[in-house]
Amino acid sequence: MKFRRSASGLGEWLQSRTGFRGARHALLDEQLPPGTGWFFTLGSVLLALLGVQLLTGAFLTLYYAPTPDHAYDSIRFIVSTAPGRIVHGLHHYGSSFIVVAIVLHMLRVVAFGSYKPPREATWLSGLALFGLVLAFSLTGYLLPWDQRAYWATVVTINVAKLTPLAGELAAGVLRGGDSIGALTLTRWYAVHVIFLPALLILLVVLHVVLMRRHGISGPVRSRPGPMTPFYPWQAARDTAVVAVVLATMAAFAWNGAPPLEGRADPTDATYVPRPEWYFLGLFQLLKYFPGKWEVVGGMVVPGLAAAFLILLPWLDRGPERNPRKRPAVLLAVAIGMAGVVTLTTLGWRDSPRNREATAWTLREIGGRTLVQQTGCARCHSEEGLADSLEALTSSRGTEWLAGHVADPEMIAPGLREPPARRDEREVAAIVAYVHRLARQPYPAIPRETEVAGAIFARFCVGCHTIDADGGKDGPDLSAIGSKRDQDTLRRIITHPTSVNPDAEMPAFGKRLTPAELDAISRYLAARR
Amino acid sequence: MDRRRALALFVNTTVAFIGSALSAVLGAFALGPSRAWQSARWVRAGALTDLTPNVPVPRVLVISRQDGWYRERARETVFLVWDGDKSIHALSATCTHLGCQVRWDTDTTNFRCPCHGGVFDAQGHVVSGPPPRPLDRIEARLDPSGADVLVRL
Known part of the structure; x- marks a missing residue:
């Protein structure tokens, strides 16, 4: 009793000093028309998602370093702890959730004719917010500075070059320098964490104020009954839907965002860029307009779609809000959505998977055996002079690693016993293994495959390919087991001309032990 | 309980739950970078042949430390003290008073701090001056071959 009295006393005091009850009333007691239902929860969902995005983003800046030398390592550091993985995962999946929610919100507004007078300005501020969200996505995509980030940005900037008359200017403004590098990264970072959030907050406030000014549009046909707060x-x-959406997002984020790819490597000509999924449609559109027509796919079609949306309140005039009586608008939007969905699906199916996304290659697996034979663990262990291979946080380039593996004395002076000499192919396998290990823990792989992997990486990979990794001089061995049985394979490897007199492949009968011949032939025979 | 109050309770508890879950994750993220510092490791500090029994020999070691995502290269001076047989120990050269680097004075066989006149004996114990405690001892051992001195930094 006493507590209650003093609590209400505190409330009175706060009220007299701040007037907080007025603010609470203004925020929560808005009168809504009868029949306002579940369709009208999407605005609150977006508000909650944007709030989570702002919070997680602000906290990520505690550890992120926007320089080409450190960005990648700082993200790897962030995801090295469980809370970091979750925060990074929430921020990553948050962008997808926002895009989906915004599209659903817009579809609701279109279906209900909510953009009609007097709410045209609300509609336009909403469109501006949509544009802002896409700008957030584009700028945020570069920040991890991995291959995916770098090459997607190359495409973005090439699209910007299509801008009529001012293409080079636009690309230059986006790049900050002559090429994508340190200046691009700081620029996109600043835009992503300062300029865009400031604009976003302003526009969200404007959007909500406009919504409150005109009241919500409510159901298409007004129903009888009293207004409810x-x-x-x-x-x-709103809370129920927000809770379900956030719980789903947390489930996605629980194991973090998809793993980083390799550090950005501008010299890697083999990498196939792939944008975030909601840009796949636009990306696919570009493929249908090659050469000088590119501007149509990159600028004209998206521009027309944007113009249609901006002009919608003036194209669809008249007070009628019932979707059944506005077939033209609904049809146009349905065709547009069908186009977006089709292009996105096609883009999804067309984009070739990069090696990164798939399982460990045989060369990488073989590298592990070579690492063990080379004695890397003498120094690279928990108690050793250097970080264990699993804990290496710096991700050196291929050349440095190759030099270090070939001659550690050169890079880590003071090492007493030099490791066993390794030839070029073995070094390549070790480098592939270490690079892979830096991004992904080693999976459970049968010992037999590891032995075969080491043999493949030492002797076969120069001419033969397995799972898109290897040389092109000999046949691809990815499914050789469906053509040859183990016994034939063993004979071919031991003495190729005994099976095919014209074979150019050298004989390995003397270079491999009988056990190794068994292992590699058994492995190959099992590949179907 | 009427419907209005039940709904208000649902809204308030759900919002409070979402808020606390988010705060917990963000708080743990902000407070605990668990791999920010890595544990000490054995570093080669010199060859036994460079040492004289019972005379502290200074060694400047460059050690790389993991500072979050950054690998920092720090220089640290340690004194190696060998008893002429199997036993070896190492002392940090950082004065325990205000962090100046002490020097070995061969005439008085003492460590002397140039800043405020702190004096330590060969074992690192305070002889005179303001230092509040002995010089920090650093774990040291001979490597299995017996040729090199390793210290744990």
Whole structure:
């Protein structure tokens, strides 16, 4: 009793000093028309998602370093702890959730004719917010500075070059320098964490103020009954949907964002760029307009779509809000959505998978055996002079690693016993293994495959390919088991001309032990 | 309980739950970079042949430390003290008073701090001056071959 009295006393005091009850009333007691239902929860969902995005983003800046030398390592550091993985995962999946929610929100507005007078300005501020979200996505995509980030940005900047008359200017403004590098990264970082969030907050406030000024549009046909306050009636619906959406997002984020790819490597000509999924449609569109027509796919079609959306309140005039009586607009939007979905699906199926996304290659697996034979663990262990291979946080380039593996004395002076000499192919396998290990823990792989992997990486990989990794002089061995049985394979490897007199492949009968011949032939025979 | 109050309770508890879950994750993220510092490791500090029994020999070691995502290269001076047989120990050269680097004075066989006149004996114990405690001892051992001195930094 006493507590309650003093609590209400505190409330009175706060009220007299701040007037907080007025603010609470203004925020929560908005009167809503009868029939306002579940369709009207999407705005709150977006508000919650944007809030989570702002918070997780602000906390990520505690550890992120926007320089080409450190960005990649700092993200790897962030995801090295469980809370970091979750925060990074929430921020990553948050962008996808926001895009989906914004599209659903817009579809609701279109279907209900909510953009009609007097709400045209609300609609336009919403469109601006959509553009802002896409700008967030583009700028944020570069920040991890991995291969995916770098090459997607190359495409973005090439699209910007299509801008009529000012293409080079636009690309230059986006790049900050002559090529994508340190200046691009700081620029996109600043835009992503300062300029865009400031604009976002302003526009969200404007959007909500405009929504409140005109009141929500409510159901298409107004229903009889009294107005109800937002809290707790509509607030309960909003909260329920927000809770389900955030729980789903947390489930996605629990194991973190998809793993980073290799550090950005501008010299890697083999990498196939792939944008975030919601840009796949646009990406696919570019493929249908090659050469000088590129501007049509990159600028004209998206520009027309944007113009249609901007002009929608003036194209669809008249007070009628019932979707059944506005077939033209609904049809146009349905065709547009069908186009987006089709292009996105096609883009999804067309984009070739990069090696990164798939399982460990045989060469990488073989590298592990070579690492063990080379004695890397003498120094690279928990108690050793250097970081264990699993814990190496710096991700050196291929050349440095190759030099270090070939001659550690050169890079880590003071090492007493030099490791066993390794030839070029073995070094390549070790480098492939270490690079892979830096991004992904070693999976459980049968010992037989590891032995075969080491043999393949030492002797076969120069001419033969397995799972898209290897040389092109000999046949691809990815499915050789469906053509040859183990016994034939063993004979071919031991003495190729005994099976095919014209074979150019050298004989390995003397270079491999009988056990190794068994292992590699058994492995190859099992590949179907 | 009427419907209005039940709904208000649902909204308030759900919002409070979401808020606390988010705060917990963000708080753990902000407070605990668990791999920010790595544990000490054995570093080669010199060859036994360079040492004289019972005379502290200074060694400047360059050690790389993991500072979050950054690999820092720090220089640290340690004194190696060998008893002429199997036993070896190492002392940090950092004065325990205000962090100046002490020097070995061969005439008085003492460590002397140039800043405020702190004096330590060969074992690192305070002889006179302001230092509040002995020089920090650093773990040291001979490597299995017996040729090299390793210290744990």
